Amino acid sequence: MHSIISPIICKINNVFIHVSNLEESAKWYSDLLGLPFHKSNVKSPVYNIPLPSETGLTLDDHTFDPDFKLQPSEHVLFNFFVRDIDEAYEFVKSKGIIIVKEIERIGDFAYFNFKDLDGNVLMICNN
Template sequence: MNFVTSPLTKKVNNVFIHVRDLRQSAEWYSQLLGLPFCEEKVVSPVYNLPISSETGITLDDHTFDPGFQLQPSKHVLFNFYTNNIDDAYQSMQDKGIPIVRPIERFDDFAYFNIQDLDGNIIMICNG
C-alpha cells in the first residue's frame, strides 16, 4: 500500500458523539463549551455544535437507525483544549459534571477526564 499520496486531506473534519437524547445533549455540550443554546435548531437525527474550529462536533441520536444500540465509550474519545487546567477543573466541579479521572500532571502537560450525559469519556487537557 502506497502511503505517499492520498486523496484524503490531512485533518480530522468532524467528531461524531452518539447520544440518547439530542436536545438534552445539545444543551449540555453547549453549556460545557460556553455556546449559546437555541433549542429550535435541534432537529433529529443530528445537531452540529456551532464551534469555531476546523474540526466540527456532531451529536447523533440515530433516529433513522432503529437497530442502533448506544454503547458509550469508556475510553477517551477526544479532548477539549484549555489554557488553564485548574480553572477548567474547577468549572467542571462547579457545573456538577462527573470527573472520572482527576488532574494528572507531567511537566508542563496536564489533563483530566469527564463523563458526558451518555457515559462517554472526554479528556480536558492543556497541551
C-alpha cells in the first residue's frame, strides 16, 4: 500500500462560529470559558477568542458580507473538554444557558449539548 503525501497538516487550526452580535457573543464566550473580556479588543468582523491552546476559536459577524444569512447549526459544531462533567453542567446551567441534551454517560465518557446566544449547538465532554 502506498502512502499518500498531503500538503495538509493533520491539525484543526481554527474553528469559526457565525454570530449575529460580535460584542455580545465575545462577552458570552469569554464568560463561559473564564477568560478576561475587554470590549476594546472586539473589532468587527471577527474576534479571536484568546484560547491557551493550539486550536483557535473565531467569532465572525460577517459585517462586510451583506448577503450573509445566519443559520445556526442544530448539530454539534465542536466540543469543549472538561475534567468534571457534572461541575461543568451545573456551571452552564447556573448561567441560564439552554441545555438541549442532558448528560449522557457511556462508560467513562460523558457529554451534554447546549446552545450559544445565536442557537448554535455545542457540546461539553470529558474525553
